[in-house]
Amino acid sequence: MKAGHMETGTTTAGESRRRSSVFQGAGVLLAGALMLSSCAADSSLPASSPAPSASQAPAAQPAQPESPAPESPAPESPAPAAAAATTSPAAVPDIPVRAATPAAVVAAPVPISLAVAGTPIDMPVVPVGVSDGGAMEIPDAFDRAGWYRFGPAPGAAAGTSVIAGHIDTKSDNAPFSALKSVAAGTLVQVGREGAPALNYRVVSVELMAKDRFDGSSVFRRSGPHELKVITCGGEWLDERMDYSDNVIVTAVLE
Numbered sequence: 722m723k724a725g726h727m728e729t730g731t732t733t734a735g736e737s738r739r740r741s742s743v744f745q746g747a748g749v750l751l752a753g754a755l756m757l758s759s760c761a762a763d764s765s766l767p768a769s770s771p772a773p774s775a776s777q778a779p780a781a782q783p784a785q786p787e788s789p790a791p792e793s794p795a796p797e798s799p800a801p802a803a804a805a806a807t808t809s810p811a812a813v814p815d816i817p818v819r820a821a822t823p824a825a826v827v828a829a830p831v832p833i834s835l836a837v838a839g840t841p842i843d844m845p846v847v848p849v850g851v852s853d854g855g856a857m858e859i860p861d862a863f864d865r866a867g868w869y870r871f872g873p874a875p876g877a878a879a880g881t882s883v884i885a886g887h888i889d890t891k892s893d894n895a896p897f898s899a900l901k902s903v904a905a906g907t908l909v910q911v912g913r914e915g916a917p918a919l920n921y922r923v924v925s926v927e928l929m930a931k932d933r934f935d936g937s938s939v940f941r942r943s944g945p946h947e948l949k950v951i952t953c954g955g956e957w958l959d960e961r962m963d964y965s966d967n968v969i970v971t972a973v974l975e
Contacts (some may be wrong), residue, residue, distance in 0.1 A: 790930035829874035834912035835866050835884055835950070836972075846884060846911075863887045863895035866950075872940055875911040876919050876974070880942040884911075884949040888964070897952040901926065901968045909972045911949065921972035922947045928954055928966040939969065948972045 815872070836843040849858040849867035859867045866886040873880035886897040909921040929935065939949055955966030 757779075829876045830913040830916035831870075832868050832875045832882070832884065832911050833914050834918075836908075836910045836912075837899070837903060837950070838908040839908075840903065842898040842899060844886070844896060854887075857883070857885060859885055859887065863890045866897070869940070873942065873946065875913065875948055876916075877920075877946055879944060879946055881940065881947045881949050883940060883949050883951065888953040888968075895952075900950060900952050900970050901928075901954050903970055909950065909970075911948065920975045922975055923970055923972045925971045927969050927971075929969055930955070930966050931963070934967065946974065947973075 726921055788831045831848060832846045833845065835846050844864050844866055846866045846868050847860055848870035849860065850870060852858050857867070857869055863886070866884050868874070869883040869885070873882050875882045887895045888898045889895050903926055905923050905925065907923040910921060911921065913919065931937075939951070941947075950970040950972070952968050953964035953966070954968035955964050957963075958965055
């Protein structure tokens with residue numbers, strides 16, 4: 722059987738169908754990581770002029786008889802200075818001062834479970850990252866989903882939270898195969914670690930071709946908050962050993 726998810730590592734030929742890529746857009750986010758320029762200021766001081774060498778030194782002048790120095794008159798005593806006026810500095814007005822410590826940013830709790838009403842999808846969720854090939858990782862187990870931990874978490878103030886999973890195994894369909902048939906208005910519940918579960922409602926289900934995958938819209942970090950639940954879909958392409966599309970379910974908080 723075929724499977725859809727992102728590459729998670731080296732596989733054998735017999736497993737390649739289970740490990741085809743869901744989408745490659747996750748790596749786009751990491752490409753925008755902060756670059757640190759290493760610019761060291763030149764701390765060397767200007768070199769002082771070198772002392773002249775013996776060949777450059779001026780020739781010695783013949784000694785001249787010294788003339789008696791004229792007697793200098795005694796310097797006059799300066800007139801007593803007038804008492805200096807004492808000047809007070811200008812008064813500085815009171816300036817209000819506030820603490821400069823920024824408010825702490827509270828991260829949303831990590832998702833630990835996902836359930837979609839009316840489907841077999843009721844499974845644990847684990848944090849995942851990006852594979853060496855630049856694709857979002859997906860857990861090997863077909864009954865477990867992965868949350869993209871470098872993006873917003875469910876319940877965040879902005880951006881999209883992405884959860885993805887396999888469409889099938891080598892022998893059977895996986896629970897995420899039901900995503901393509903989910904209707905608008907379906908309840909999606911996300912359990913969270915140390916926090917109440919969140920209820921979302923499906924607003925759209927779309928097929929997005931993998932060769933036209935729009936990572937900037939799926940992995941948003943700004944704009945209205947949404948949950949996107951993703952798996953493979955469309956046709957199986959033997960030449961690619963992958964599905965042609967991604968099934969993307971978009972849901973919003975109740």
